[in-house]
Amino acid sequence: MIEWIISILLLVGGCFILVGSIGLVKMPDFFMRLHGPTKASTLGMALLLISAMMLLSSTQETLSVKEILISLFLLLTAPISAYMMIKSAIHHKLESIERTTGKDNIEDDV
Amino acid sequence: MLEIVILIVFAMIGLSLLLNLWRLLIGPSIPDRILALDTMYINTIALIILYGMSMGTELYFEAALLIAMLGFVSTVAICKYLLRGDIIE
Numbered sequence: 755m756i757e758w759i760i761s762i763l764l765l766v767g768g769c770f771i772l773v774g775s776i777g778l779v780k781m782p783d784f785f786m787r788l789h790g791p792t793k794a795s796t797l798g799m800a801l802l803l804i805s806a807m808m809l810l811s812s813t814q815e816t817l818s819v820k821e822i823l824i825s826l827f828l829l830l831t832a833p834i835s836a837y838m839m840i841k842s843a844i845h846h847k848l849e850s851i852e853r854t855t856g857k858d859n860i861e862d863d864v
Numbered sequence: 865m866l867e868i869v870i871l872i873v874f875a876m877i878g879l880s881l882l883l884n885l886w887r888l889l890i891g892p893s894i895p896d897r898i899l900a901l902d903t904m905y906i907n908t909i910a911l912i913i914l915y916g917m918s919m920g921t922e923l924y925f926e927a928a929l930l931i932a933m934l935g936f937v938s939t940v941a942i943c944k945y946l947l948r949g950d951i952i953e
Binding site: 757758760761764765767768769771772774775778779784787788791795798802805806809810813818820821823824828831834835838839841842843845848 | 869896
């Protein structure tokens with residue numbers, strides 16, 4: 755029974771990571787490209803780490819908390835690195851396509 | 865069944881690493897390349913976790929934790945360098 759749960763979590767996590775990388779390649783400009791890896795890949799990593807924790811806890815009869823530490827660290831640091839990257843993109847004044855809205859709200863760089 | 869699923873997820877993550885490498889090669893600007901490298905280290909953590917799962921050992925998770933911390937610090941440092949022209953002011 756727990757093997758089925760681990761397998762489903764692994765497959766869903768792998769699909770999320772793959773979708774994030776496809777979005778990184780296929781999206782037209784940087785402001786759209788940032789969405790794929792910072793959201794989908796992070797969620798896929800969290801699912802994969804939860805499945806690893808379940809597998810090792812079921813085989814070794816002890817609760818392993820290192821995976822929770824890694825997934826918490828990734829979930830905390832992904833928004834910060836995305837913020838730093840979007841700051842550097844605004845600083846470099848990257849061009850965007852027509853449909854990207856909200857660029858008028860950007861204040862002048864300090 | 866779990867072995868087959870682990871192999872399938874290995875293939876998925878390898879394919880996504882190749883896609884990240886493609887974006888790293890063609891990326892038209894520098895933030896694109898930083899984003900591709902950031903995604904690549906996250907996917908490398910996934911590969912190490914999967915290898916530890918298939919081996920059934922807990923030894924590799926410490927390497928995953930180290931890669932996570934160093935990757936975050938390097939991403940923030942290079943973005944800071946692009947923003948200010950200096951890392952520690």
